[in-house]
Amino acid sequence: xxxxxxxxxxxxxxxxxxxxxxxxxxxxxxxxxxxxGAHAGHVGMxxxxxxxxxxxxxxxxxYDLAIDRAVIDLAGTSAAAVTVNGTVPGPLLxxxxxxxxxxxxxxxxxxEDTSIHWHGLILPAEMDGVPGVSFAGIKPGETxxxxxxxxxxxxxxxxxxxxxxxxxxxxxxxxxDPREPEPYAFDREYVVLLSDWTFTDPHLVxxxxxxxxxYYNRQRATLPDLFRDAKRExxxxxxxxxxxxxxxxxxxxxxxxxxxxxxxxxVNGLPPAANWTGLFHPGERVRLRFINASAATYFDVxxxxxxMTVVQADGxxxxxxxxxxxxxxxxxxxxxxxxxxxxxxxxxxxETMDRSGYAAGTLAPRLGMTxxxxxxxxRPLRTMAxxxxxxxxxxxxMAGMPGMAAETHSGxxxxxxxxxxxxxxxxxxxxxxxxxxxxxxxxxxHSTMPGMAxxxxxxxxxxxxxxxxxxxxxxxxxxxxTEVAAPVPHGPDNHGASNSMxxxxxxxxxxxxxxxxxxxxxxxxxxxxxxxxxPRPEVRPPDRxxxxxxxxxxxxxxxxxxxxxxxxxxxxxxxxxGERVRLTFVNDTMMDHPMHLHGxxxxxxxxxxxxxxxxxxxxxxxxxxxxxxxxxxxxxxxAMHCHILYHMEAGMFRVVSVA
Amino acid sequence: MxxxxxxxxxxxxxxxxxxxxxxHAGHGDSAPGADAPIPPTAGEPPHITYGWAPPVxxxxxxxxxxxxxxxFSSGDNPDALTLDAEGWYGGDKHKFWWKAEGEERxxxxxxxxxxxxxxxxxxxxxxxxxxxxxxxxxxxxPGADLDRAFLVLGLEGVAPYWFELEPSxxxxxxxDVSAEITGTYDVLLTQRLILQPRLDLGLAAxxxxxxxxxxxxxxxxxxxxLRYEIRREFAPYIGVSWVRQLGETADLVxxxxxxxxxxxxxxxxxxxx
Numbered sequence: 064x065x066x067x068x069x070x071x072x073x074x075x076x077x078x079x080x081x082x083x084x085x086x087x088x089x090x091x092x093x094x095x096x097x098x099x100g101a102h103a104g105h106v107g108m109x110x111x112x113x114x115x116x117x118x119x120x121x122x123x124x125x126y127d128l129a130i131d132r133a134v135i136d137l138a139g140t141s142a143a144a145v146t147v148n149g150t151v152p153g154p155l156l157x158x159x160x161x162x163x164x165x166x167x168x169x170x171x172x173x174x175e176d177t178s179i180h181w182h183g184l185i186l187p188a189e190m191d192g193v194p195g196v197s198f199a200g201i202k203p204g205e206t207x208x209x210x211x212x213x214x215x216x217x218x219x220x221x222x223x224x225x226x227x228x229x230x231x232x233x234x235x236x237x238x239x240d241p242r243e244p245e246p247y248a249f250d251r252e253y254v255v256l257l258s259d260w261t262f263t264d265p266h267l268v269x270x271x272x273x274x275x276x277x278y279y280n281r282q283r284a285t286l287p288d289l290f291r292d293a294k295r296e297x298x299x300x301x302x303x304x305x306x307x308x309x310x311x312x313x314x315x316x317x318x319x320x321x322x323x324x325x326x327x328x329x330v331n332g333l334p335p336a337a338n339w340t341g342l343f344h345p346g347e348r349v350r351l352r353f354i355n356a357s358a359a360t361y362f363d364v365x366x367x368x369x370x371m372t373v374v375q376a377d378g379x380x381x382x383x384x385x386x387x388x389x390x391x392x393x394x395x396x397x398x399x400x401x402x403x404x405x406x407x408x409x410x411x412x413x414e415t416m417d418r419s420g421y422a423a424g425t426l427a428p429r430l431g432m433t434x435x436x437x438x439x440x441x442r443p444l445r446t447m448a449x450x451x452x453x454x455x456x457x458x459x460x461m462a463g464m465p466g467m468a469a470e471t472h473s474g475x476x477x478x479x480x481x482x483x484x485x486x487x488x489x490x491x492x493x494x495x496x497x498x499x500x501x502x503x504x505x506x507x508x509h510s511t512m513p514g515m516a517x518x519x520x521x522x523x524x525x526x527x528x529x530x531x532x533x534x535x536x537x538x539x540x541x542x543x544x545t546e547v548a549a550p551v552p553h554g555p556d557n558h559g560a561s562n563s564m565x566x567x568x569x570x571x572x573x574x575x576x577x578x579x580x581x582x583x584x585x586x587x588x589x590x591x592x593x594x595x596x597x598p599r600p601e602v603r604p605p606d607r608x609x610x611x612x613x614x615x616x617x618x619x620x621x622x623x624x625x626x627x628x629x630x631x632x633x634x635x636x637x638x639x640x641g642e643r644v645r646l647t648f649v650n651d652t653m654m655d656h657p658m659h660l661h662g663x664x665x666x667x668x669x670x671x672x673x674x675x676x677x678x679x680x681x682x683x684x685x686x687x688x689x690x691x692x693x694x695x696x697x698x699x700x701x702a703m704h705c706h707i708l709y710h711m712e713a714g715m716f717r718v719v720s721v722a
Numbered sequence: 723m724x725x726x727x728x729x730x731x732x733x734x735x736x737x738x739x740x741x742x743x744x745x746h747a748g749h750g751d752s753a754p755g756a757d758a759p760i761p762p763t764a765g766e767p768p769h770i771t772y773g774w775a776p777p778v779x780x781x782x783x784x785x786x787x788x789x790x791x792x793x794f795s796s797g798d799n800p801d802a803l804t805l806d807a808e809g810w811y812g813g814d815k816h817k818f819w820w821k822a823e824g825e826e827r828x829x830x831x832x833x834x835x836x837x838x839x840x841x842x843x844x845x846x847x848x849x850x851x852x853x854x855x856x857x858x859x860x861x862x863x864p865g866a867d868l869d870r871a872f873l874v875l876g877l878e879g880v881a882p883y884w885f886e887l888e889p890s891x892x893x894x895x896x897x898d899v900s901a902e903i904t905g906t907y908d909v910l911l912t913q914r915l916i917l918q919p920r921l922d923l924g925l926a927a928x929x930x931x932x933x934x935x936x937x938x939x940x941x942x943x944x945x946x947x948l949r950y951e952i953r954r955e956f957a958p959y960i961g962v963s964w965v966r967q968l969g970e971t972a973d974l975v976x977x978x979x980x981x982x983x984x985x986x987x988x989x990x991x992x993x994x995x
Contacts, residue, residue: 176775195769195777226779271954274786274994278954285910286917309883312849561814563848609762616848618880621814628780628814633770634763700768702777714780718767 094155094236094254094331123163123210126156128179130201130223130233131171137260138327138334144232145172145223152256152332152356153221153235160216160242169206176200179209180224180661181237182394183378183679186211188699191661193224196702196718200225216241217378218352218396220256227265230358230708234258238352239378246596247374247383249400252350253341257391257413257422259326259360260334269709272320276620279324282419282442283316307447313564313653315444317617318578320654320709321359323420328360328413330424338433339424345406349426350374352398355391358708361416361655361682363390363580364397366426367437369409371399373588377678380596387585390416390577392657392682394706397588401426408432416579416655418442443579449653451553451566451686551688553649558626562614562651566686569649573669577655577684590681591669598673605645605692609636613683613705613715615652620713622705628714635720636703638695646691653685656710660719662701665691680706695721785811786994791947793990795963798981800829804990810843819843819853819878833863839874850879857892861933868932871895884908899927900935911948916957920945929970934978936970949992957992 133146147153158164170177178200180192190211194200201207216239223233236254261268271278284305293301308315330339343349351371355362365371365388372385375398383400391397391413403409408427415421418440425433550568557565573590580587615622625632638644646665648658657680658665664677668690675692683689698721705715769776791806804825810817824836841855857872876890889903902924909917922943926935947961967975967982975982 193777195774196767199772199774224777269782270784273782273784275954281913283910283913285912287911306883312880312882312884560845560847560850618849619814619845629778630776630780632763633767633776635765635767636762637764704778712778712780714778716778716780718777720765 121161121163122159123165124158125165125167126154127167127169128153129169129171130177130179130228132173135232137262137329138336140262142260142262145177145228146232147235150332151232152258153233155235155254156221156237158213158237158239160213160239162213164209164211164213166209167206168201168209170201170203172203174203176202176225177228177233178207178223178225179221179233181209181211181219181221182659183217183219183396184211184237185214185662185664185697188662188697188701191701193661193702196661196700213239215239215378217375217380218254218354218398219378220354220356220394220396222356224702227269227358227708227712229356230259230261230265230268232260234356236352236354236356245374246380247372247400248348249350250347251343252352254331254352254354255341255411255424256331256354256356257360257362257364258329258332258355259321259357260329261321261325262327263325265358265708268321268325269712272620272709273713276320276617277314277317279320279322280314280316281322281324282318282417283314311450311564312618313445313450314617315446316442317445317653318417318443319360319415319419320620320707322417323415326360326415326420328362328415328420328422330411330413330422333424335421335423339411340430340432341411341424341426342430343403343426343428345428346404347402349401349403350398351401351411352396353391354396355393357393359393361390361392361657362413362422363388363416364411364413365389365437365585366401366409366411367434369401369403369426370586371401373397373399373592376593376676377680379677381676382594382596382674384588384592385586386588386592388580388583389588390580390682392655392680392706394657394659394680395678395682408434410434410436412437414440416443416577418579440579445578445653445685449578449685450564451569451651551649553651556625558612558614558651560626561616561619561621561623561628562612562626563616563618564651564653566649566651566688569651569686569688571668571689572684572687573667573689575684577682590667591671593667593669593676593678594671594674595676599675602673602675603643606639606642608645608647608690610647610649611636611717613648613650613652613656613658615654615710615715617652617654620709622710622713622715624715624717629716629718630714633718635700635718638693638719638721640695640698640721642695644693644695646693648683648687648689648691650683650685650687650689655685656683656715657681657706658683658691658703659706660691660693660701660703662697662699662719662721663693663695665693667691697721781813783811783813785809788992788994790992790994791990792993793959793988795986795988797965797984797986799984799986800827802827802834812843815845817843817851819851819855827863831864835859835861841874841876843878847879849881850877852876853878853890859933870933894930896930898930898935901925914951916949916951918945918947918949918959918961920947924971926971931974934971934974936972936974938969938971940967940969940971942966942968945988947988947990955993955995958990959992960987960989962986963988 128147131146133144133149134141135144135151144151168179176194178192178194189197190209191197219237221235221237222229236256289301289305327334333339353364370385370387372383373381373389374383375381377396389397403426406428408425411424411426413422423436550570553565553567553569576587576589612625614624614626621628650656659680665679665681666675666677667681669675681691701719703717703719704711787809789807791804793804795802795804802825806823808821810819812818819841821839824834826834837857837859839855839857841853843851843853846852853876855874857874860867860869872892872894874890874892878888881887884907886906890901892900904922906918906920911917924941925939926937929935929937943963943965945961945963947959949957949959951957963986965984965986972982
């Protein structure tokens with residue numbers, strides 16, 4: 064560490080709390096400042112809601128970004144970061160649909176290339192910002208001018224695609240305001256950018272995982288856990304459960320590779336103690352633009368006392384659906400609207416999927432207010448369903464499994480407690496029942512269904528539909544999409560030594576809440592809730608299906624596709640320009656993987672037919688078989704990878720060519 | 723276990739003998755009915771075409787050192803200091819692996835032994851490496867120092883039910899064949915307090931009296947060590963170790979005036995980074 068860094072740190076300590084706060088504010092981007100003046104994290108003007116951006120299309124919006132190393136203050140500790148214009152996260156970039164973006168990115172690092180990738184943006188391949196795929200990268204001292212037309216609108220983000228720079232702070236929010244009015248109203252808006260920070264050099268983090276993959280798991284099952292489970296479930300059931308996991312050399316507590324053992328979780332760059340605060344006047348509609356800019360953390364987001372109406376996912380408007388909690392996978396975005404009517408504070412709580420930590424902030428009518436933190440929940444466990452065991456035959460024997468039944472039964476086998484508040488859960492449970500999937504054409508056209516035609520209203524105020532209650536629209540929105548619901552047996556290829564598990568009966572899990580949320584006593588967003596506002600003008604069946612198995616060897620921290628890392632299988636996956644490709648992922652690991660295809664929208668086969676959502680990142684659950692339909696309309700080379708940074712660097716990465 | 727070891731050695735030999743066993747590049751092409759005219763992958767990636775650095779660096783090499791036991795032991799036989807360490811350098815599949823194990827008796831005029839191994843290690847299955855290389859042993863004490871060299875073929879990995887196993891087969895320069903197997907299991911009492919049972923077995927096909935080795939199963943060592951992981955990298959421990967010499971080896975030990983059964987108290991540190 065340089066002497067200037069040291070003196071800055073000493074200065075921080077000497078200057079005391081007030082000075083440190085001032086420094087913090089100077090180092091944080093304007094939208095992230097905690098208790099700060101009139102803007103206080105405000106990214107937009109009150110009253111702009113529902114209006115399209117004004118002015119003629121075609122103007123060029125210019126930003127200059129400098130990537131540099133800096134020591135920042137985090138939770139009172141100095142942190143060696145890589146910053147964008149001096150801050151972590153980087154500045155908010157705001158554009159208007161139809162304009163042109165010109166972003167000049169300067170590399171001020173020493174001896175290290177950099178890059179910025181515009182996550183989720185549809186743009187020419189050479190502007191996508193992936194070194195080694197789209198361009199050579201930005202050398203030290205160089206400036207690269209990204210110039211591309213803005214063909215979409217919504218909430219997005221940007222991040223470095225070079226080495227571990229994303230973990231070190233090179234990320235920020237990007238908003239494109241639409242030309243057309245949005246089909247929902249709001250009075251003010253905030254970016255809520257979630258991230259994970261480690262004070263350990265990410266290269267060291269990675270090397271620790273390579274040497275001992277459970278290095279950061281401090282929630283493993285212990286001998287006292289065994290006795291506790293046996294007391295509750297009986298010895299024979301407990302042993303049966305432990306024996307099955309041990310036989311496969313898998314660990315049901317393996318939820319996240321990186322945990323609060325190394326991470327501090329941030330809202331807009333601020334740890335919970337700094338309490339990022341978004342101000343509101345009671346009665347206002349507040350739009351929260353959630354972005355998960357983490358390197359390796361899934362968050363479960365809730366605001367106790369405040370239902371959230373999801374109106375946008377991955378930048379694309381969806382039919383409003385009201386939930387109490389949603390899981391945001393790494394690199395996803397969700398826009399929600401909340402209507403705090405009381406003159407009180409609300410805690411914005413983003414608990415990590417493994418429950419080892421949380422990011423938190425506050426929504427309040429005035430600065431300095433706080434609300435109670437919700438009680439922390441028990442760490443979840445993976446189930447045999449996550450191992451891809453045959454569900455039909457496995458359900459019965461799993462019902463009495465200790466640990467799972469008590470802590471995390473995933474809605475199958477054990478009888479759900481009847482409760483009106485658990486409607487979504489019950490429906491998921493019913494959908495889980497082994498039953499023959501009715502034959503159904505690949506793409507059901509729902510646009511002709513009665514009651515749907517007038518759903519996507521341009522001027523429609525927030526008309527919430529509770530999660531799990533789409534049944535009112537006479538369509539099985541929360542059941543498994545029928546065309547891919549039945550488990551598909553795994554083929555004979557076990558993918559070699561780099562893959563330690565094969566999901567015997569991988570199945571569609573888009574309607575499931577995911578590990579740790581099965582029993583949450585409230586509404587939880589599931590992927591089958593996501594229905595785009597407008598029907599696709601044309602949904603043709605895919606021309607071709609490409610099946611890709613997500614594989615890994617957790618014990619050795621090897622990650623890839625079809626048992627191979629990128630360097631072992633560098634040849635591009637070939638899409639033909641103009642074809643519609645069905646990309647089917649089969650997750651042969653017991654971890655969740657956020658899959659991200661650059662350059663083209665991924666349309667998950669979630670049963671919504673013509674209303675299926677467009678996403679840039681989709682979580683593939685353990686042992687899931689999931690299909691994405693893709694219009695291969697963007698010529699060039701594109702990256703396709705798991706967005707857990709350490710999985711990507713370990714080889715869970717491919718190049719896709721469109722020609 | 724009796725069945726597992728030979729089977730694994732055979733399996734490993736078979737795999738080493740056919741390293742180019744083909745795997746399908748795109749899984750889709752092995753799926754029934756997938757007769758698409760377009761191949762799943764085609765051409766070369768842009769970083770090759772344009773001479774760029776690859777988009778991800780998934781071939782990093784790492785260096786790992788594990789001092790599994792650096793321990794003091796005390797029992798009926800003389801107090802001793804034991805070192806048991808290993809480490810590797812390499813990538814996911816191919817590694818240079820080294821091992822070192824030695825003991826110095828702390829009473830008398832100085833007596834001890836050390837064995838070091840240099841091995842090539844290759845991943846052959848999700849949980850297993852096969853290892854081959856050379857071992858060099860040296861003993862010192864009363865009389866002249868002795869040394870000998872071996873060829874080594876071994877396995878290292880995790881068996882079902884989380885048993886860490888390390889079976890090795892040795893052929894000395896004199897043609898003497900011997901084998902060792904070490905098995906450990908971690909019992910988590912808490913996230914940091916870990917009880918580790920450990921079993922070491924030594925077998926030999928021939929007598930090698932100058933090294934105190936008799937034919938047959940010649941020693942069994944069962945240990946129970948309780949460590950506290952102050953950090954993942956560093957854990958002090960205490961425990962007991964019961965050592966039993968058997969067969970002709972036991973006769974040689976008796977002839978040297980020592981006990982063939984020895985319950986020892988151990989204390990040491992485990993460090994890995």
